Each structure stands twice: as C-alpha cells, then as structure tokens.
Amino acid sequence: MDFRFEVLKTDPTGARLGRLTTPHGVIDTPAFMPVGTAGTVKGLTQQALGELGVQMLLANTYHLYLRPGHERIRRLGGLHRFMAWPGAILTDSGGFQVFSLADLRKVTDDGVIFRSHLDGSEHSLTPEKSIEIQQALGSDIAMVLDECIEYPADRERAAAAVKRTAEWARRCRDYARENADASTTPGQVLFAIVQGGTHADLRRESARQLVDLDFPGYAVGGLAVGEPHALTCEMTSAATAELPADRPRYLMGVGLPEQLGDYVARGIDMMDCVLPTRNARNGCLFTSAGRINIKNATYAEDSRPLDERCSCMVCRTYSRAYLRHLFMANEILASILNSHHNVAFFLDIMSKIRQAIAFGELAEFSSELQARIETGQP
C-alpha cells in the first residue's frame, strides 16, 4: 500500500474528514494516536489497542535507540513485528526530547548531543541519525528532527529554532530519499514539523519554508508546552493556513478532551497525547462530566460506573468504588483499567468528531462537550 491522503469532506469551520492510507492500514481522520514511547502504550496490550479501534500509535526514536537499540529492532524485523502491532506506527524523531530532556542535552547546528538518562553515556542525534533510526524501526510515518523550544521563548530564539528546524528538515528529507531502501517498511514517509514558538509570523514562515521542501505531510510542533489554549489555537491556525490542503496536518502532543475539537476546527487531521495514559496511571480519569480523581475519598463507596455515557469495557463492568480500591491498593490492574478507559474516551471523542464533521455539526458537538465538562453534568 502506498501512502495516500484523501480529504473526504471539509466543513465550514475548516475541519476535514479524511482517510490516510499507510503501509500498515488505513486511518480515519481526524485521528487520535495513543503514545507508546518505548514500543508499548503503557498499560494496554496491542490486542486491547486493536479492539479499542486504534489505527495508528506513536513510538519514540530516541528512547528505542537507547533501549533496546534500533539495530536490534531491525534484526528482529522492524518495530511492527518486534512489538507485534499490525497497525500503523508514527515515530517521533527525538525532537521532543530536545525540550523534555533540556538538562541532558546540547543543541548545535549539526544536531543534538544527549547524555543518556539511563546510564549517562553520550549520544549524538543528528537529522541523518534520526532518520537512520526511524528507518530501522520501520515506522509508517517518520518525523524530521526538529528543535522544540520552551514557552515562553523570545522572538530571536524562536526564529533561530525555525531556521534550524528547516535546515534539519532538508537534511532529513535528503537522507531519507537517498537511503529509502534501508527502511524496514517500504513506503515509509517523512513529515516535517512547523516551529515558531508563539509568534504567528514565525509560524507562517516556518510552514512556508517546509512546504517549499515538499513533504507528504506536515506537523505543528512546539505547542501545548505551557502557553494558554487560545495561543495554541492561534498558532495552529497560523500554521495550517500556510499548509497545502491535500496533505495531512498533525498537531503534536495535544490535548485535553475538550480541546480536540478546537484543533480539528483549525484543519488538524492527527493528534497524539500522553495525557490519557499518563493521567490514568496517576488516577486522573476523563469523563463526559469532566475529570475525576479516582483516589478521592468520595468514590470509596460509589457503586456507579465511572462515566455513564461511556460504553467502554471498564465503564460497562466496574464501579468507581472498585477502581478507587485498585488505585489505593497500588494494584497493577488500576493502571490497566484506567488507561483502557481514558484511551477509549479519547478515541470516542474523535469518533464523534468525525461523525459531527460528516453531519456538519462539529461546532455543536464541541460546545456541548465543553458545557458538560464545565458544569459536571454528564
């Protein structure tokens, strides 16, 4: 299967209903992708992911390079086979670790020097190296190495990251072209990443520079790193306005359930976030009536399902009281069930968003969801 993206419908808000075809299956867009950094979506088996309807998940170049090593994964047949996941995989390039591991790295024009958080050893991650790793992993969609900066960042710093990110994108593209045969997934494609901090003109400039380099898809990165939601939306709009309508747009690392529709309405087709899985492990559960901290004493004898509007396996089967008990007792099943529900909840929202676009009712759907969460009325 060759990579392909079709926009089936565009609604008045700018939201797109689409279909992304990859070597490992078709993805209905807008899509939410759970994050499986180390080759596992923490707390969920691949079988469960499949049953939940996940069509594409994320994995991480830097983390898999450090452990177990990309060459080992190559020898074992690539990441799909290694982790026994038949669906699509998108690999982040390590660009986010430029941001999240800021204390352990040094950025130069050539690339990034990381000191491993595992054993302190030094590793050089250049644009070429990032692609080499992602080719060994054999993701369906690889990402260019980018420089993800913090918020707030002044104009000068953001502009420098834009410039560097464009240069790295070119190097990634060229390396990927020249070494396409090295990928364990024939047909692997490469997406570029728009940077620019919270400066709208830099966002537009970054997008234009990357469009000139002609990628099959574009991401918007460096957002949801602490800035207000309205700014995230504004920057997203600035970027998507410059991106070609016939290519998929991926907003990296977002977001809260009630925010997903806002991004879709700005022309975003793909999103990923650790929130459903990380928060699940920390006892924070997303419901149609807002967040629940399942460890709160108030749920100790609450026999109701977590979310009466949710039809996931957890909500059909278990009570809040039981989920609280599992969490308080530090039971492994707490992470498993909580992750299952949160991921199901995010996927359900995306499914309803797609449906709403089809019916031309995205705005209504978003405001109803927002209202339920604000009032706490399911």
Next chain:
RNA sequence: GGACGGGUGGGUGAGUGGCUAAAACCAGCAGACUGUAAAUCUGCCGCUCCUUGCGGGCUACGGAGGUUCGAAUCCUCCCCCGUCCA
C-alpha cells in the same frame, strides 16, 4: 523472683537538656500531569482562635512526682512489653 532491653504523634521509627508540634518512611487528605527520564511529582497531615501570620493559645513522647531558667531527653516510684536466668 532476678538481669538486661524497651514504651515517641494513625503505623514503623529517629531523636539522649534549649535550634522539637518533634526527622524519615508508610498510611490518610487534596492538587498537578498536553510529540512520556512519570505506576510520577507537589502540598497538607495534634486541637483550637483570629486581623491567615515564617501569628496567638492549648494539649503531647506509658503514669505520677521531682531536678532545672528550660525535660521526649536527667532523677525517684509505679504500670506495661520483650529477651534471658532461676
């Protein structure tokens, strides 16, 4: 009956004259989490009062008394618990 050792806040357990409402950990209560260094992190955790302040008062280290300007810490007696000896 004797010899040692020990009794500290919900639990374990530091502390051997003032810096101690008393370490640390656990439990408990609440909060955070947005391309995962996260099953993590942060705050609170004797009672009470108010002009919520690195504020005031009260109670507290088995019990009672004592020494001292000052005691969880020293002394006396008593009550418990553990180990060993008879």
